[in-house]
Each structure stands twice: as C-alpha cells, then as structure tokens.
Amino acid sequence: MKICVLGAGVIGLTTAWCLAEAGHDVVIIDRHASTGKDASAANGAQLSYAFVAPLASPATLKKLPALLLSPDAPMRIRAGLDPALISWGIRFLLACRPGAVRETVAAQLALAALSRRELTRLTQSLGLSFGLRTAGKLVIYRSAREFKTAFRSVVATGKQHDQQVLTAAECLALEPALQLDAGQLAGGIFTASEQVGDCAAFCAALTIRLRQRSNVEWLLDTPIIGPIRSGGRLVAIDTGKGQVQADHFVLCMGATSGAFARACGFYLPIYPLKGYSITLTPPAGARILRHSVTDMARKLVFAPLARDGRPAVRIAGIADLERNDMTLDGQRVDILRRAAAELLGIDAAGDIAPWCGLRPTTPDSRPIIGWSPLDGLFINSGHGMLGWTLACGSARLTADMIERKRSTSETSAFALRRAA
Numbered sequence: 001m002k003i004c005v006l007g008a009g010v011i012g013l014t015t016a017w018c019l020a021e022a023g024h025d026v027v028i029i030d031r032h033a034s035t036g037k038d039a040s041a042a043n044g045a046q047l048s049y050a051f052v053a054p055l056a057s058p059a060t061l062k063k064l065p066a067l068l069l070s071p072d073a074p075m076r077i078r079a080g081l082d083p084a085l086i087s088w089g090i091r092f093l094l095a096c097r098p099g100a101v102r103e104t105v106a107a108q109l110a111l112a113a114l115s116r117r118e119l120t121r122l123t124q125s126l127g128l129s130f131g132l133r134t135a136g137k138l139v140i141y142r143s144a145r146e147f148k149t150a151f152r153s154v155v156a157t158g159k160q161h162d163q164q165v166l167t168a169a170e171c172l173a174l175e176p177a178l179q180l181d182a183g184q185l186a187g188g189i190f191t192a193s194e195q196v197g198d199c200a201a202f203c204a205a206l207t208i209r210l211r212q213r214s215n216v217e218w219l220l221d222t223p224i225i226g227p228i229r230s231g232g233r234l235v236a237i238d239t240g241k242g243q244v245q246a247d248h249f250v251l252c253m254g255a256t257s258g259a260f261a262r263a264c265g266f267y268l269p270i271y272p273l274k275g276y277s278i279t280l281t282p283p284a285g286a287r288i289l290r291h292s293v294t295d296m297a298r299k300l301v302f303a304p305l306a307r308d309g310r311p312a313v314r315i316a317g318i319a320d321l322e323r324n325d326m327t328l329d330g331q332r333v334d335i336l337r338r339a340a341a342e343l344l345g346i347d348a349a350g351d352i353a354p355w356c357g358l359r360p361t362t363p364d365s366r367p368i369i370g371w372s373p374l375d376g377l378f379i380n381s382g383h384g385m386l387g388w389t390l391a392c393g394s395a396r397l398t399a400d401m402i403e404r405k406r407s408t409s410e411t412s413a414f415a416l417r418r419a420a
C-alpha cells in the first residue's frame with residue numbers, strides 16, 4: 001500500500017519507520033526543510049515510562065485557581081474566548097474524575113512499556129545514537145502532603161517499576177548536583193530504570209535510516225494545505241507543491257492536527273500546550289547532574305544531556321494555553337533561569353538556547369491512535385507531555401492497526417470516540 005505520513009516530528013518519523021519496515025511505500029510530508037523541528041526539537045528529554053499521570057486530575061483541579069493566578073505559575077491561560085479551548089476545557093474538566101484518571105494511567109503505562117521495548121529494538125537494530133542513557137529519575141517533593149500521596153502510590157505500584165522512597169537527605173546524597181537544603185524538601189521517589197535521550201538527535205538519526213530506504217519518499221519544505229475528499233473518503237492531500245495521492249494517510253501534525261481534522265469535517269480534541277526549555281553547559285568545576293530530576297512543586301524537569309561533547313543540562317516545563325502562539329516569552333524563560341540558579345547553583349546568564357514548543361494535548365492526556373471518521377485517514381497524534389516517551393509504541397500500534405493486527409480491546413483506550 002502507499003501510505004502518506006503527514007508531519008515529520010518524532011511521531012511522524014517513528015510511524016513512517018514502522019510502516020516502511022512492514023513493506024509499505026511511504027511518503028513523508030512536512031513544511032520544514034528538515035525533520036524534528038517543532039515540539040520534538042528541544043523537549044525535556046525524559047523517557048518517562050513510570051510517570052505517566054495525566055495533567056487532568058482531581059489534584060490539578062484543586063490547584064487550578066492558584067496555578068492560573070500567580071504570574072510565575074507553571075500554567076497560564078491567554079487564549080481569550082477561543083471556542084476550541086472552551087470545548088477542550090469542558091472535556092478536560094470531565095477527564096479530572098478519578099475513574100477517568102485511573103483509566104488513563106493504565107492505558108499510558110501499557111503504551112509506555114510497549115514504547116520502551118520498541119525504542120530499544122530500533123536503537124539496537126539501527127545503531128541509533130542519541131544520548132540514550134538509563135540515568136534514573138528522581139522526583140522531589142516540597143509539600144509533605146504531595147509526598148505522602150506519592151508514597152502511597154509507590155507502595156501500590158512500586159514493585160512493578162523498581163521505585164524507592166527517599167528522605168530529603170537521601171535525595172541530596174543521591175544527587176549531589178542539587179543545591180538545596182534538606183529542610184526545603186519533604187522527600188523523593190527514585191526510579192532507577194527511567195531513561196533520558198535527546199529527541200532531536202533521535203529524529204536526525206532515524207531520518208538518516210529512513211533516507212536509506214528505497215520505499216520512502218520525502219516531501220520536505222512542503223506545506224500541507226488541506227484534504228481532498230471524494231465519496232466520503234480522503235483520496236489526496238493538497239500541498240504547496242501539488243497534490244499527493246495515497247491509499248491511506250496518517251495524521252501526525254502535532255499541534256495543528258486539530259485544524260487539519262476540522263478541514264476534514266470532524267472534531268479532534270487536540271489543543272496546543274506551550275512549553276519552554278533551556279539547555280546549559282555547567283561551568284568548569286560545577287557538579288554534573290547525574291540523574292534526571294523532576295521538581296513537582298515547580299513542575300519542571302532537569303535532564304543530564306551532552307552538548308558539543310560536553311555535559312549539559314536541559315531544564316523544561318511550563319504549560320501555557322495560548323492558541324498557536326510561538327512567541328518566546330522572556331518572562332517564562334526567566335522561570336527556567338531562576339530554577340537553574342536555585343536547584344543547581346548555575347548562573348544561567350550565558351548561552352542557554354531558550355526554546356518553546358507546542359505540545360499537542362488531548363483533554364485526558366492520552367494520545368489519539370485509530371481510524372478517523374473520514375475513510376482513509378488514520379490518526380496518531382495528541383501525545384501532549386509524553387510524545388517522546390510514547391512515540392515508538394504509538395508508531396507500532398499505528399502500523400499494526402493499519403495492517404489489522406490488533407484487536408479492539410488492545411486499542412480502544414486510544415480511540416477518538418473516548419475523547420471527542
């Protein structure tokens with residue numbers, strides 16, 4: 001079959017690989033001249049297989065007013081009366097119910113486990129190099145109440161993920177790069193098996209392998225203008241360089257997937273959630289971060305990476321609902337700068353490579369993977385905060401579903417109808 005993949009971020013590229021590997025003729029279209037340029041470019045680098053809790057939860061609901069009112073809050077709404085945000089917001093509130101959260105966590109854990117297996121397979125079989133490392137993840141809590149809740153959940157599920165509960169002093173002993181006093185922490189959870197990897201480097205390495213395949217065709221630097229339908233079926237895509245026909249199309253356009261779906265005549269609840277990152281090279285003599293760290297109070301992640309062959313730290317977070325605005329707001333970047341100083345004692349005055357990206361986010365944080373209401377169009381999009389973690393498993397599911405190798409019971413948790 002000829003299958004056209006719309007979008008060459010980490011989701012489109014992994015999808016294209018699985019389809020090409022299965023023997024299909026694949027066409028990849030993207031507006032940029034190279035791959036992995038949008039949300040996949042400088043994300044938090046966490047392969048977070050055990051921490052998959054959705055943004056929508058009873059706890060978020062309780063904190064929402066405080067989160068939204070403080071100028072330094074990690075979340076902000078500046079979308080005015082955007083009807084798309086109102087529809088999305090209503091669904092978000094419904095997804096905060098405890099039953100919905102439990103369903104999401106179970107589905108995401110299964111997809112994360114599949115992703116880990118698939119990423120390992122791809123990395124080994126293709127010899128991909130992108131700084132993949134089992135660095136372990138330390139989640140630090142400043143509030144005793146939040147720590148107690150996390151502690152309970154580790155007791156319930158910890159064995160599965162090899163998690164340890166640590167006191168404040170144990171957290172600081174485990175990660176000496178943290179410049180905090182024990183009195184500032186309530187405790188932490190350490191998961192030794194969690195990984196980090198540079199998503200942009202992965203996209204670049206996978207692109208090289210895709211370019212070596214004779215059944216993959218590229219249409220880069222090519223804006224997707226809209227769908228061309230005939231008799232209730234998607235038959236072609238109108239692009240800046242003419243029409244592209246295929247037997248099937250896979251929607252992997254990240255934050256603009258919702259707009260494409262609208263043009264196809266159906267509602268896809270994916271809204272852009274803007275986040276920021278900075279990447280620092282610690283000065284000579286500074287303690288090097290060894291593990292990935294999540295500061296639960298600030299909702300920020302710190303990942304040990306390499307830049308130009310030297311140890312580097314990526315600090316990422318913030319969740320702003322601002323339509324498709326890609327302005328790099330200096331005040332939001334300053335939140336990350338201050339975090340570098342407070343947690344790592346690094347003066348982030350020099351080259352910090354500030355970046356922002358739009359996470360394609362569904363109300364319940366679960367991606368949408370399945371056939372759309374328009375014949376011929378499959379959706380693999382809406383991975384929100386965990387697109388890097390979930391990419392390889394989502395691509396596997398997509399290829400298997402297109403080839404009818406998965407039962408509905410295996411895939412219904414990601415179907416569009418549960419979210420729309």
Ligand SMILES: Cc1cc2nc3c(=O)[nH]c(=O)nc-3n(C[C@H](O)[C@H](O)[C@H](O)COP(=O)(O)OP(=O)(O)OC[C@H]3O[C@@H](n4cnc5c(N)ncnc54)[C@H](O)[C@@H]3O)c2cc1C
Binds near residue numbers: 390
């Ligand atoms: C600050 C931040 C930190 C993050 N940290 C992590 C993390 O630590 N771990 C994790 O697992 N995930 C993380 N994520 C989430 C993850 O990066 C995203 O979920 C993932 O990159 C989404 O991939 P995607 O391929 O769906 O979208 P994108 O990477 O945005 O790709 C979409 C592609 O579609 C193309 N496209 C869109 N519209 C058109 C058009 N009209 N014509 C042609 N092409 C088009 C774009 O050019 C782009 O290349 C983070 C995200 C952000 C913003």
